[in-house]
Amino acid sequence: MQEILTLAQSPEAWIALVTLIVMEVVLGIDNLIFISILTNKLPAENRVSARRIGIGLALIMRLGLLGTIAWIVQLTEPVFEAFGHGFSWKDMILIAGGLFLVWKATKEIHHNVDPSDHGEDFIASSAINGFTAAIGQILLLDLVFSVDSIITAVGMTPHLPIMVIAVVVAVTVMLVAANPLANFIERNPTIVMLALAFLLMIGTTLIAEGMGFHVPKGYVYAAMAFSALVEILNMVARNARLRKQQASKLH
Incomplete structure (x- = not known):
C-alpha cells in the first residue's frame, strides 16, 4: 500500500502509466482484429459471450503472467543458436504465434475467395465445439501478444502496480471495443479481407522478430x-x- 501511495504522488509514475496504457491499447488492436474475425464465424447468439469469456480469460492470464515477471524476463535469454542468431523462448513463442497467424489468415482468405470450398472448419463445425475452439484460439494468440507486451512493459517501468493497472485498463478497452468492431467488420465484407491482410502482415512481423529482425511497430x-x-x-x-x-x- 505504501508503494502505491508513493507512486500516486510521483509525476514520473503517472507519465509511465499513461504511456504504458497507450502502448498496451495499441498492441491490443492486433488481438482485437483476430477476436472479431474468429467470433464472427460463430452463431450470432454465441458471439458476444465468446468475446467476453475469451477477453476475460485473457485478462486473468495476463495478470498471472505479471505475477511471474522474474520468469518472463528470463525468456529473453538465448537457449540455442542457429543461423548466427541466439534463439530465446520469447523468440520461439513469437515464431510459433506468427506461423499460427499466417496459417489462420491464409486459411480465412482462401475461404473468402472460394466460399464453395468449405474444407475442415473446426470453428463453425458445431455450436459447442466451435465455441470452445474459438476460446482456445483467442487464448493461444493472446499468450503470444501477452509475453511480448509484458516484456516491453518491464523495459518501461519496474513498478508492478503500474503494469497491473495498464493491463486492466487495456483489456477493459478491448472488452468495450470488441462488439462494435466485430459488428462493423460483419457489416462491411470488404473490411474482412483487409483485416485478414493485417493479420497476415502481423504474423509475418512476429516471425521476423523471432528470427532477430527488428521491425519498428x-x-x-x-x-x-x-x-x-x-x-x-x-x-x-x-x-x-x-x-x-x-x-x-x-x-
Whole structure:
C-alpha cells in the first residue's frame, strides 16, 4: 500500500502509466482484429459471450503472467543458436504465434475467395465445439501478444502496480471495443479481407522478430492506418454511388 501511495504522488509514475496504457491499447488492436474475425464465424447468439469469456480469460492470464515477471524476463535469454542468431523462448513463442497467424489468415482468405470450398472448419463445425475452439484460439494468440507486451512493459517501468493497472485498463478497452468492431467488420465484407491482410502482415512481423529482425511497430501501424483510411474512402465512394443510383431510379 505504501508503494502505491508513493507512486500516486510521483509525476514520473503517472507519465509511465499513461504511456504504458497507450502502448498496451495499441498492441491490443492486433488481438482485437483476430477476436472479431474468429467470433464472427460463430452463431450470432454465441458471439458476444465468446468475446467476453475469451477477453476475460485473457485478462486473468495476463495478470498471472505479471505475477511471474522474474520468469518472463528470463525468456529473453538465448537457449540455442542457429543461423548466427541466439534463439530465446520469447523468440520461439513469437515464431510459433506468427506461423499460427499466417496459417489462420491464409486459411480465412482462401475461404473468402472460394466460399464453395468449405474444407475442415473446426470453428463453425458445431455450436459447442466451435465455441470452445474459438476460446482456445483467442487464448493461444493472446499468450503470444501477452509475453511480448509484458516484456516491453518491464523495459518501461519496474513498478508492478503500474503494469497491473495498464493491463486492466487495456483489456477493459478491448472488452468495450470488441462488439462494435466485430459488428462493423460483419457489416462491411470488404473490411474482412483487409483485416485478414493485417493479420497476415502481423504474423509475418512476429516471425521476423523471432528470427532477430527488428521491425519498428510504428511502421506496421502506420501501414495499417493508411490502408484503413483508403478502405474508408472506398466505402464512402461506394455509398455515394449507391445513393446516386437510388436517387436516379426514383426520378
